[in-house]
Amino acid sequence: xxxxxNMIAQLEQVALEPAKxxxxxxxxxxxxxxxxxxxxxxxxxxxxxxIPVGMWGGQTEIKLADRYLQSFCCSIIRAxxxxxxxxxxxxLDGVIMATYCDTLKxxxxxxxxxxxxxxxxxxxxxxxxxxxxxxxxxxxxxxxVQAELEKIxxxxxxEEKLEAAWEVYEAYRAACRKFVKLVxxxxxxxxxxxxxxxLKASWFMDKKVYTEKxxxxxxxIEAAPAEEFNGTKVVVEGIMTEPLALLxxxxxxxxxxxxxxxxxxxRQFRTVGRTEGTVYERMAYRIADAKGDALLYEEMKTKxxxxxxxxxxxxxxxxxxxxxxxxxxxxxxxxxxxxxxxEAKVPMLYMEIEQKMDSVxxxxxxxQSFAEMLS
Amino acid sequence: MFFxxxxxxxxxxxxxLIDENKNILASAARNIGTGxxxxxxxxxxxxxxxxxARDQIQFTVVTGYGRVNYTQADKQITEISCHGKGIAxxxxxxxxxxDIGGQDAKVIKLSQDGTVENFVMNEKCAAGTGRFLExxxxxxxxxxxxLSDLSLKSKHDIIIxxxxxxxxxxxVISQLAGGASKEDVAKGADNAIAxxxxxxxxxxxxxxxxxxxxxxxxxxxxxxxxxxxxxxxITVAPHxxxxxxxxxxxxxxxxxxxxxxx
Numbered sequence: 020x021x022x023x024x025n026m027i028a029q030l031e032q033v034a035l036e037p038a039k040x041x042x043x044x045x046x047x048x049x050x051x052x053x054x055x056x057x058x059x060x061x062x063x064x065x066x067x068x069x070i071p072v073g074m075w076g077g078q079t080e081i082k083l084a085d086r087y088l089q090s091f092c093c094s095i096i097r098a099x100x101x102x103x104x105x106x107x108x109x110x111l112d113g114v115i116m117a118t119y120c121d122t123l124k125x126x127x128x129x130x131x132x133x134x135x136x137x138x139x140x141x142x143x144x145x146x147x148x149x150x151x152x153x154x155x156x157x158x159x160x161x162x163x164v165q166a167e168l169e170k171i172x173x174x175x176x177x178e179e180k181l182e183a184a185w186e187v188y189e190a191y192r193a194a195c196r197k198f199v200k201l202v203x204x205x206x207x208x209x210x211x212x213x214x215x216x217x218l219k220a221s222w223f224m225d226k227k228v229y230t231e232k233x234x235x236x237x238x239x240i241e242a243a244p245a246e247e248f249n250g251t252k253v254v255v256e257g258i259m260t261e262p263l264a265l266l267x268x269x270x271x272x273x274x275x276x277x278x279x280x281x282x283x284x285x286r287q288f289r290t291v292g293r294t295e296g297t298v299y300e301r302m303a304y305r306i307a308d309a310k311g312d313a314l315l316y317e318e319m320k321t322k323x324x325x326x327x328x329x330x331x332x333x334x335x336x337x338x339x340x341x342x343x344x345x346x347x348x349x350x351x352x353x354x355x356x357x358x359x360x361x362e363a364k365v366p367m368l369y370m371e372i373e374q375k376m377d378s379v380x381x382x383x384x385x386x387q388s389f390a391e392m393l394s
Numbered sequence: 395m396f397f398x399x400x401x402x403x404x405x406x407x408x409x410x411l412i413d414e415n416k417n418i419l420a421s422a423a424r425n426i427g428t429g430x431x432x433x434x435x436x437x438x439x440x441x442x443x444x445x446x447a448r449d450q451i452q453f454t455v456v457t458g459y460g461r462v463n464y465t466q467a468d469k470q471i472t473e474i475s476c477h478g479k480g481i482a483x484x485x486x487x488x489x490x491x492x493d494i495g496g497q498d499a500k501v502i503k504l505s506q507d508g509t510v511e512n513f514v515m516n517e518k519c520a521a522g523t524g525r526f527l528e529x530x531x532x533x534x535x536x537x538x539x540x541l542s543d544l545s546l547k548s549k550h551d552i553i554i555x556x557x558x559x560x561x562x563x564x565x566v567i568s569q570l571a572g573g574a575s576k577e578d579v580a581k582g583a584d585n586a587i588a589x590x591x592x593x594x595x596x597x598x599x600x601x602x603x604x605x606x607x608x609x610x611x612x613x614x615x616x617x618x619x620x621x622x623x624x625x626x627x628i629t630v631a632p633h634x635x636x637x638x639x640x641x642x643x644x645x646x647x648x649x650x651x652x653x654x655x656x
Contacts, residue, residue, distance in 0.1 A: 371517050380459070381498070385515060388474035392510045 023239040027213060030232060034219035037072075041110055041223055044070050050172060053108060054222075055116035055123070056095060056258070057282050057314050059142060060302055063165050065226065066184035067172035069112065073222025074099050075283055078262055078375050079107075087129040091345050092122045094373040095258065100126055103134035113138040113171045115164065119314045120348050140167045146316050148307045157303035181298040191226040192288035194233045199285060201240050202277055203333070206248040208240075211269035211276045215260055218284045251390045252277040253368075254329050257341035257349060259283035261374055265341070268383040272390045278333040280326060281341075286312055313352040322352055323359030330365050336393045337366035339386070344373040366393060396444070396451045397650060399642025400433055400467065401476065402460030405496030405524065406609060407432030408639040411440040411451075412647065416483065419444045421636045427496065428460025453650035455642040459497065469649055474502055474513050476641030481605045482508030483644055484631050489601035492591060492620065492628070493637070494610035496524040501595040512598045522590030524610050526559050530583040533566050534576045541580050545615035548581035550574075562586065581615065588619035595624055605629050607637035 033040045044051055050069040054061060061071040076098030081090075084101035102108055114137050118124045130139050142164055145153040165176050195218065202209045209217070217236070221229045250273030259281055260266055269276065279285045290309045292301050309315050311325035326338055338360060342349060353369075360367050368389040370382055396419070401408040407430070408423045420443035426432035441448060456467035457476040464470070473493075481491045482504060491502040499522045503512040516522055531538040552574055556562040566579055574582075587610070604626045610616055611634035621628045631637045 366512070369514070380462075381515065381517075383462075384459075384472050384474070388472040388510070388513060391472060391475045392513070 020243060023208070023236065023243065026232065026236045026239065027208070027217060030220035030229075030236070031213065031216040033223050034216040037223045038107075038110075040220075041072055044072075044223075044225065045110055049225075050112040051110065052168070052171070053111040053114040053137070055099060055114060055126075057117065057119050058144075058287070058306065058309075059115045059117055060161055060164055061226075062181060062184040062188050062298065062302060063161060063168055063176060064115070065187060066176045066180040067165075067168045068174055068180075069168070069172050070225050071115075072111070073219075073283075074108070074114070075219075075222065075259060075261075076374050077102065079105075080375065084133075087133055088122065088125070092125075093120070093346050094344055094375060096122050096126055098374055100129060100133060103130065103137060106136075108134070108137060111137050113140060113168070115140045115142055117142040117144055119144070120346070122347075138167075138171060140164055144306060144315075148309075148315060154300065154303045154307060157306065158297075158299040161299045161302060178298070185292070185298045185301060187227045187230070189292050191221065191230045191233075192292070194230045194237070195221070195285075195288040196291075198233055198237055199278060201237060202275065204245045205240055205243065206250070206252070206275040206277070207246045211260075211274065212263060212266040214276055215263075215266055215284070248275060249273075250275055251337075251393050252333070252335045253389075254278045254280065254326060254333060254335045254338045255341055256280045256326060256338055257282075257372075258343040258346055260341050260372075262372075262376055262379065264376075264379040265372060265382055268379060268386045271383070272387045274386060274390050277335050278329050280311065280322075280329060282312070282314065313346075313348040320352060320355050323356035326356060326360060327363045327365060337368065337389065339389065340367060340369045342369065342371045344371055395650075396446055397643050397646040398437070398440070398451045398454040399476070399639040399644070399646055400437060400454065400456045400458075400464065401473065401636070401638035401642060402433050402456065402458040402464055403427045403473075403495050403497070403638075404459045405528075406635065407436045407460075408458075408636045409433075409436035409440045410636050410639040410643045411444050411446075412640070412643045414647065416644065416647065418640065421633060421639065423635045428458070428463070433460070433464060453646040453653075455646040455649065457638050457642040468646070471642060471645050473638045474500060474515075475510055476638045476645065477607050478502050478504055478508070478510040478641065479644050480637035480639075480641030481607060481631060483640065484637065485603060485605045485629055488603045488605040488629070490595065490604045490626075492595060492604065492606045492611075493608040494522070494524060494587070494591060494606075494616075495608045496528075499523050499591050499594060501591070501598060503598050503601065514594050514597050516590075516594060522587050522594065524608075526562070526587055527583060527610065527613070527616070529559055529563055530566065530580065533563060533570070534579060536576075539612075541583070542613045542615040544577045544580035545584050548575075548577040550578045551585070552578045552582040554579075554582045554586040581619075584613070584616045584619040585623075587616055588623040591620060592623040600624050600626055602626050603629055605631055607631045607634045609635045611635075 053074045064071040076095035083104040311322040395414040405427045410421045411419045420440040422436040422439035454467040456464045461470040499516045505511040
């Protein structure tokens with residue numbers, strides 16, 4: 020058990036001190052490329068011998084970014100731009116950004132003038148993802164991004180290197196899918212905050228190293244006795260569950276995150292890659308095959324049923340919607356799946372969050388009330 | 395046996411003392427909330443009114459915004475659960491509770507057996523809360539208790555369109571400068587609160603019987619505006635300000651009985 024706690028603490032530390040973790044990668048002589056939220060071709064970065072790292076904002080005061088983004092824009096993107104302008108991200112050798120929402124589209128332009136010191140690579144995903152021309156288009160985009168990355172890396176990306184990177188990422192994604200299911204066995208050790216930090220660490224590590232560490236943690240969990248838990252089990256939905264004080268509220272009220280539908284967590288790894296075709300085709304199909312994600316257009320929305328199934332499969336008591344202010348795509352989907360959850364009689368708590376919150380007390384009251392309601 | 399419920403809100407402190415048969419022995423409310431000596435004062439008042447000492451209380455539950463920092467209770471429970479418990483006791487059959495406090499507004503849906511089924515709260519903004527009325531009272535240079543009297547004398551409808559309390563303040567000042575009467579402005583403020591809280595209530599659905607608790611329920615003009623806005627009759631709880639504290643006292647009784655049983 021002590022070993023398990025130590026292994027978990029190592030990953031937690033990475034998540035709590037990302038700048039230190041990235042500096043560690045740089046000290047090994049590797050270049051790092053920032054992944055602006057949400058889904059990006061990390062495999063190409065990895066195949067180019069560089070390490071992709073997450074850029075999921077942080078609790079920073081917005082001063083400089085106000086020049087470009089209004090207060091009603093997504094707080095994660097505002098924080099990213101702020102830290103870019105402030106020089107916090109100067110250790111990055113490049114940034115890849117995709118146009119998943121209107122704010123991201125604007126920032127793609129803003130970044131070039133606001134943060135000129137960090138090379139910027141745009142990636143445009145198609146709106147209609149599931150048709151053959153979309154796959155061809157994505158492959159062309161991947162090739163363009165590859166050429167840009169080769170310039171930064173000073174190396175050539177071969178099919179073999181891409182294949183190896185794909186294997187690393189598929190192993191990482193499979194490990195994460197297994198990990199989130201293990202929370203059921205140890206809901207106390209893998210409480211809401213610890214679960215989040217373990218998954219967050221993946222954003223600041225070489226995925227191969229991360230997967231080895233995560234597998235070791237999972238071996239220890241499998242060998243340990245199951246924990247008794249008499250608290251509340253919930254599925255969380257949204258972009259991400261920060262600030263950390265929010266997760267403290269889950270822990271304080273004995274609320275376990277038994278499964279998630281978060282862009283920062285499960286949406287990154289829940290879609291299993293196909294096994295046929297070139298690496299670029301498999302990467303394109305991972306986007307095409309993704310379901311129930313507000314950021315990826317669906318003619319017929321599947322999120323509601325996805326959440327209902329997730330609640331059923333994970334034996335959750337309810338759903339907590341963590342609506343990141345002001346994520347338009349998520350807000351558009353909410354009224355649709357709200358009705359579906361209500362019809363399915365799935366209890367739901369809706370909370371508006373932003374990364375920099377002066378006080379989380381009102382949110383704590385909501386979480387405690389929800390737990391009391393479900394107990 | 396005695397059971398104490400304390401509700402420490404953002405702008406007021408309340409306490410209710412009950413016996414093992416759920417009879418209310420004493421209640422007290424003061425318009426000073428968390429971070430003040432309000433909680434000590436109301437506790438002292440109910441003890442004195444009942445003629446008992448603190449150590450005679452079997453179980454104490456604290457609720458409200460200041461509940462987490464209050465260390466002299468046996469248990470803390472949220473105001474959502476406590477208002478639900480209090481209303482279910484006072485108004486059997488109530489299915490929707492509208493509670494407007496000093497800093498927040500909540501709408502709670504009760505199941506047929508009186509347990510909390512769903513709830514919504516306003517986000518971190520003073521729109522639709524008691525604070526909005528306080529700001530309006532200040533602009534109109536009157537006591538908050540006088541707002542309702544003013545409002546009932548209103549002759550013309552005026553609309554306060556700004557959701558934000560700060561912007562609404564500027565809007566009202568402009569309207570007064572433009573010749574609007576104090577009475578009409580007071581009514582406009584009531585309607586503004588009613589409109590915002592009704593929007594909140596519609597999010598979870600309004601099922602009769604609709605009950606109202608919280609300090610703002612003592613303002614008949616707001617209650618009337620709200621009733622008109624949601625299209626349902628509203629039953630105001632007796633002593634609406636102390637409903638949360640009563641719910642806390644009832645939880646204290648239940649917790650004690652459960653403890654004794656085990």
